[in-house]
Amino acid sequence: MTTCRLHAFPDTEAFARHLRRATGLGLAQVALHHFPDGESLIRIKPPAGDHAILVRSLHDPNTKLIETLLAADALRRAGARRVTLVAPYLPYMRQDTVFTPGEPISQKVIGSCLANAFDRVLTIEAHLHRVSRLSEAISCRAQSVSAVPAIAAWVKRTNTNTLVVGPDEESASWVRGIARAAQVPWIVGRKERLGDHRVRISFPLLPSSSRAVIIDDIASSGATLAVAARTLRRQGIATVEAVIVHAIFAPGALTRIHCAGIRTLVSCDTVPHSTNAIPSAPLVATSLMRGLR
Numbered sequence: 001m002t003t004c005r006l007h008a009f010p011d012t013e014a015f016a017r018h019l020r021r022a023t024g025l026g027l028a029q030v031a032l033h034h035f036p037d038g039e040s041l042i043r044i045k046p047p048a049g050d051h052a053i054l055v056r057s058l059h060d061p062n063t064k065l066i067e068t069l070l071a072a073d074a075l076r077r078a079g080a081r082r083v084t085l086v087a088p089y090l091p092y093m094r095q096d097t098v099f100t101p102g103e104p105i106s107q108k109v110i111g112s113c114l115a116n117a118f119d120r121v122l123t124i125e126a127h128l129h130r131v132s133r134l135s136e137a138i139s140c141r142a143q144s145v146s147a148v149p150a151i152a153a154w155v156k157r158t159n160t161n162t163l164v165v166g167p168d169e170e171s172a173s174w175v176r177g178i179a180r181a182a183q184v185p186w187i188v189g190r191k192e193r194l195g196d197h198r199v200r201i202s203f204p205l206l207p208s209s210s211r212a213v214i215i216d217d218i219a220s221s222g223a224t225l226a227v228a229a230r231t232l233r234r235q236g237i238a239t240v241e242a243v244i245v246h247a248i249f250a251p252g253a254l255t256r257i258h259c260a261g262i263r264t265l266v267s268c269d270t271v272p273h274s275t276n277a278i279p280s281a282p283l284v285a286t287s288l289m290r291g292l293r
C-alpha cells in the first residue's frame with residue numbers, strides 16, 4: 001500500500017494543518033537551520049512516505065525556493081518515490097516574457113527548476129497571462145487551482161448589492177467567473193503600469209451600485225488597489241472593498257491601500273497575513289486527493 005505524508009515548512013504550518021484536516025493525511029514539520037553565512041540546512045522527519053507532499057508557500061521567494069529544492073532532494077533520499085509540491089503561492093510567474101531586452105524569462109527558469117525537482121506541483125491562482133496552463137510553465141504534472149468558488153462565496157455572503165471590479169483586462173475571465181457565481185454585475189478597468197509603485201487605471205461607465213469589491217490575484221506595492229479604489233470613489237461608488245488571493249504586501253502597501261479609502265480588505269490564506277479571511281486549503285485538497293487515486 002502506498003503511504004502519503006504531508007511535510008510542511010514552519011512558515012506554512014497553518015495552511016498545512018488545514019490541508020491535513022481536509023485530506024486526513026499525516027503531517028510532519030520540516031526542520032530548518034540557517035548557518036551564520038546565510039546558507040540553509042533542511043532536515044525532514046522520516047518516514048518520508050512513498051509519496052511525500054511538501055507544503056510551502058513561496059512568498060519572499062529567493063531563499064524559500066532554494067530551501068524547497070533542497071527539501072525535495074532530502075525527501076527522495078529518505079525514500080520518497082514521488083514528491084509533490086503544494087505551494088499555495090507560486091512566485092516568478094508574472095515575468096513570463098522579455099519585457100525589456102536583456103531580461104531573462106524568469107517564469108521559464110523557475111519552472112524548469114521545479115519540474116526537475118518535483119513530480120507534481122499544485123498551487124492556487126498562479127499568475128498566468130501569456131500561457132494558459134501551469135504545465136506550460138512547469139513541465140510536470142502542474143496545476144493551478146482556481147480560487148473563484150471561495151471568493152464568490154465571500155462576495156455573496158457579505159452583500160449581494162455589489163459591483164465586482166477587476167483592475168485590468170488580464171483579470172477579466174476570472175472576475176467574470178466570480179461575478180457569475182455570486183450573481184452580481186462586473187466590470188474591468190484598463191491599467192497601465194508606469195513603475196513599481198505607479199499605475200494608471202480607467203474604468204468604463206459604472207452601473208449604479210453603492211458598493212464595489214475590487215478583486216485581484218496579488219497585492220504587492222498596493223498601487224493597483226489604491227488607484228482603482230480612488231478612481232471608483234471619484235466615479236461615485238460610496239463603499240469600496242477589496243479581495244485579493246495572495247497577500248504579498250511590500251513595505252508601505254497596507255498604508256497606501258487604507259489611505260485610498262478601501263474599507264475592508266480580505267485575502268485568501270495562501271500567504272499568512274492578518275487580512276486572511278478566505279480558507280484556500282479545501283480548494284487544494286480536492287485536487288490533491290483526486291491525483292492520489
Ligand code: R5P
Nearest residue numbers: 217218219220221222223224
Ligand atoms: C498584475 O497584473 C497583477 O494582477 C496585480 O494587479 C499586480 O501584481 C499588483 O501589483 P501592485 O500591488 O504592485 O500594484
